[in-house]
Every structure is written in structure tokens, then in C-alpha cells.
Amino acid sequence: xxxxxxxxxxxxxxxLICLVLVIVLMVVATRDARRKKQKxxxxxxxxxxxxxxxxxxxxxxxxxxxGEALKGIENLQSQLKEDIRTLEEKLAAEREEVQTKTxxxxxxxxxxxxxITLYELYEGMRxxxxxxxxxxxxxxxxxxxxxxxxxxxxxxxxxxxGYEIYFTLDDQQFLLVGSHHRYSRLSFIELSLFDxxxxxxxxxxxxxxxxxxxxxxxxxxxxxSGPWIQTFLACRAKMDVRHREVSxxxxxxxxxxxxxxxxxxxxxxxx
Numbered sequence: 001x002x003x004x005x006x007x008x009x010x011x012x013x014x015x016l017i018c019l020v021l022v023i024v025l026m027v028v029a030t031r032d033a034r035r036k037k038q039k040x041x042x043x044x045x046x047x048x049x050x051x052x053x054x055x056x057x058x059x060x061x062x063x064x065x066x067g068e069a070l071k072g073i074e075n076l077q078s079q080l081k082e083d084i085r086t087l088e089e090k091l092a093a094e095r096e097e098v099q100t101k102t103x104x105x106x107x108x109x110x111x112x113x114x115x116i117t118l119y120e121l122y123e124g125m126r127x128x129x130x131x132x133x134x135x136x137x138x139x140x141x142x143x144x145x146x147x148x149x150x151x152x153x154x155x156x157x158x159x160x161x162g163y164e165i166y167f168t169l170d171d172q173q174f175l176l177v178g179s180h181h182r183y184s185r186l187s188f189i190e191l192s193l194f195d196x197x198x199x200x201x202x203x204x205x206x207x208x209x210x211x212x213x214x215x216x217x218x219x220x221x222x223x224x225s226g227p228w229i230q231t232f233l234a235c236r237a238k239m240d241v242r243h244r245e246v247s248x249x250x251x252x253x254x255x256x257x258x259x260x261x262x263x264x265x266x267x268x269x270x271x
Contacts, residue, residue: 115218146238
């Protein structure tokens with residue numbers, strides 16, 4: 001007689017075992033979740049009591065309070081570190097942008113010969129008050145060619161001696177302050193230009209040669225944008241014209257001297 005009950009297949013046993021394991025894991029996970037939730041509620045109640053001024057009742061509550069406090073401090077430190085990192089990045093970007101613009105302004109000032117312009121004005125006017133009236137009148141005629149109509153010089157005797165030159169250029173009042181600095185192997189003049197509201201427009205440092213006719217070195221220390229730049233660019237152009245006129249007059253005098261030395265006249269030239 002053949003038994004009608006067939007044995008359970010091995011695959012079915014494995015499926016049943018897996019199902020039991022899944023159920024057990026789900027029960028354990030649910031229990032752990034409930035336990036964690038309960039602990040979270042208890043920790044919250046303990047922290048709220050501590051914040052309300054109720055002291056912890058036992059060591060476990062003390063551990064909870066300290067644990068939450070340390071966690072809050074860690075979160076705060078992490079946030080502060082992130083804020084500092086963001087600030088550092090912003091400052092680095094701003095520093096790079098400012099340095100780029102600063103270098104551009106410095107190059108623009110030097111290309112337009114702002115240092116040499118201030119130096120030539122300073123050298124041309126700083127001894128004005130020491131001259132006689134006739135010499136001052138001749139100087140004013142000379143300075144009028146570049147738009148300067150009034151000059152007043154005050155000699156300073158502070159730590160760095162120099163001059164304060166008040167002058168009017170194209171109907172605008174300016175103050176040019178020069179300070180002479182001398183060291184063992186280095187000397188330079190610091191020139192600062194101010195407008196009539198005592199706002200500092202530009203500061204340069206120049207190092208002239210021994211004859212004071214050319215600059216060995218120059219540097220732009222600070223500069224503020226404004227309409228004064230156009231005024232001084234126009235002044236620079238007029239100064240170039242004035243210098244060219246002087247050069248042409250000198251060349252003309254040389255020609256006249258040659259003509260006188262060799263007795264060259266119009267009749268001989270025509271022959």
C-alpha cells in the first residue's frame with residue numbers, strides 16, 4: 001500500500017524558516033522602535049524639566065541632561081565651524097576682488113603719470129613764498145598755462161619736514177602736502193592731495209634723482225575716484241604742452257646762436 005502523504009519539499013521549509021525570521025525581525029524592530037521612542041520621550045521630559053529649573057532626581061537623569069548639553073554643544077560647534085568656513089571663503093573672494101581693482105587703479109594712475117604730475121607741481125610751487133614779487137609774478141604766468149591761478153605755501157617743521165601748498169586749479173581748490181623722508185640709504189617724498197572738503201584724494205611716494213628732474217621710483221599708496229582725476233589729466237596734458245614749448249624755445253635759441261656765431265643772415269641764406 002502506497003502512503004498518500006507526500007513529504008514537504010525542502011524549498012518550502014526554507015520559505016517557512018525565512019518567513020519566521022522576517023516576523024521575528026519585525027517584532028524586534030518594532031520593539032526597538034517603541035523603546036527608542038519611549039526613551040526619546042523620557043529624555044525630552046528630563047531635558048524640559050531641567051530647562052524649567054527642576055534638578056535631576058538620579059544619576060541617569062543627570063547623564064541625560066549632560067548628554068543633551070554635550071550634543072547641543074557639538075551641534076553648535078559644527079555650525080560655527082561651517083559659518084567660519086563660509087566667512088573665510090567670502091573674505092578670500094572679496095580680498096581677491098579688492099586686490100584686483102586696487103592693482104588696476106594703481107596701474108591706471110601710473111599710466112596717466114599721476115605721481116610725476118604731483119611731483120612736478122610740488123617742486124614748481126613749494127618755494128613760491130620765498131621768491132620776490134617779480135619772480136612770483138613770472139611764476140604765476142608760468143603756472144597759469146596749466147590752469148593754476150592761486151598759490152599759498154606753508155612750510156612745515158614736524159618730524160617729516162615738508163610743505164603744505166594751497167592752490168586753485170581750474171577754479172577748484174586743492175591742498176598738496178609733501179613730506180620728506182630720509183634714511184641712511186633711502187630717501188623719498190610722500191605727496192598727498194586733498195580737496196576743499198579735506199578729503200584725501202590720492203597719496204603717492206616718489207624718489208627723484210639727484211638733480212630732481214626725473215623720478216627713480218614711484219608708488220601709488222591710495223587713491224579715490226572722482227572728477228578730480230579728469231582735472232589733473234587735463235593739467236598733465238597742459239604741462240606736456242608747456243614742456244614742449246620750452247623745448248622748442250631752447251632749440252630756437254640754439255639756432256639763433258648758431259646764426260650769430262657764423263654770421264648767417266637772410267641774404268646769405270637766399271644765396
